[in-house]
Amino acid sequence: MSIYNYVTLASMLLMALLILVQTRGASLGAGLGSSGEVNTERRGTDKTIYQLTIITAIVFVMSILLGIIR
Numbered sequence: 001m002s003i004y005n006y007v008t009l010a011s012m013l014l015m016a017l018l019i020l021v022q023t024r025g026a027s028l029g030a031g032l033g034s035s036g037e038v039n040t041e042r043r044g045t046d047k048t049i050y051q052l053t054i055i056t057a058i059v060f061v062m063s064i065l066l067g068i069i070r
Contacts, residue, residue, distance in 0.1 A: 004067035011060040018053040022046070 023046065042050050 002067065002070070004063050004070065007063040008060060008067065011056050011063060015053060015056040015060055018049055018056060022049055022053070
């Protein structure tokens with residue numbers, strides 16, 4: 001197994017964990033597109049988790065692309 005496979009696996013697991021930890025839009029209506037929350041600004045740990053999720057998703061995609069190229 002190459003290093004890209006390990007990075008892909010680790011980033012996939014971390015991204016899944018980060019997505020499950022996020023608390024915004026936890027209601028059923030949010031899943032269907034109608035969130036009842038008025039506050040749309042992320043603050044504190046919610047913002048940090050959101051940013052880490054984006055970074056992890058970028059690492060995940062890049063590791064897949066680099067694994068395909070090599």
